[in-house]
Amino acid sequence: MEAEESVAMAGVAMGHVNTGPAPLWPTFLVGQDDKPVRVILIDDDAHMQRVVAQELMADSRTLLVGQAAGVKDGRRLIKQHEFDVMLVDVNLNDGQGYTLIEFMKFQRPSAEAIMFSVMESDEQVLRAFEVGATGYLVKHSWFGSYPQAVLQVANGGAYITPHLARRLIQKFDARKASPSHVEEHVTSESRLLSEREKEVLRMVANGYTSAEIAVRLEISTMTVNSHIKNIYRKLHVRTRAQAVQFASLRRLF
Structure with a gap:
């Protein structure tokens, strides 16, 4: 309850306005006005946490239900809240986000996980996918959209940045040659x-x-x-x- 209240208060403090879903959003997709995709956010960077929270709360298709800053609080969040997608940073103040993805997959196997970081090394990306993530975002990227990533994985897709997609294509072309x-x-x-x-x-x-x-x-x-x-x-x-x-x-x- 406290986490939900803090989320709501943060939204008011930052002047968030729910702008509604994007036009032509099909009714057969997950993420509608009456039943948005529920999200928990785990990041120890207070500024980045506010930025991501603002994006999520500005879209009526996504609903931020809780936030945490570390592995310990993240575990409690996973246990306490019903959610569909978890957004989690790679490096947290008391550990790494990979352990939370593994914990989430055990506690809530139907939920999806998206990892994000200031870096986009192949090693980090591959490890994220190996432990069960279905998306990877880079902080401060012009091409990243947190609501879009959440909606995509919630509807059965995967989400990666354009730069990562380009590298995968280049590797594919190298193997083909x-x-x-x-x-x-x-x-x-x-x-x-x-x-x-x-x-x-x-x-x-x-x-x-x-x-x-x-x-x-x-x-x-x-x-x-x-x-x-x-x-x-x-x-x-x-x-x-x-x-x-x-x-x-x-x-x-």
Whole structure:
């Protein structure tokens, strides 16, 4: 209750105005006026915490339900609040955000996690995805949008910055140019997924939600989610981001 009150008071103090959802926001997507995506925010940088909170509270599709500054308070926040997405910094005043993502996945497996940091090293990004994050943002980036990231992962997608996407493309191009890529393509790994599963995974990699994939492939959302579960099982991964990363590195689609 105290956390919720502090969030509300902070919103008033900073003069936040709820500007409402973006135009043409489809009703079939998660994040509507009457049922916004619930978010908890964990960052030990007080200024950055206010900035992110302001963005989230200015969008009626997202609802900030609690804030914390460290691992200890973050654990309590995860236990006490019902939420859909956690935004967490890499480095906190009493530990690292990775441990909170792992804790969240154990306590609330249906929730999504987005990690953010002042840096964007490949090592940090990969570790974030390995522990279960479905998004990675860079602080102070002109291209970062916290509400958009929250909405994207809440609707079954993944969120990465344009710079990170560019680096992944460059790595993909480098592998494609390598003489060994033809041999890699015909390994048994490339036959792990069916053609339909590869098609679904390509759409997941492009940021489409399960509902959008269902519309494009003219199948039910339940069937799409079934394909995604099969992809997880075959690739031995737990999240969409991990599946996309695994498949990209091994050229499975």
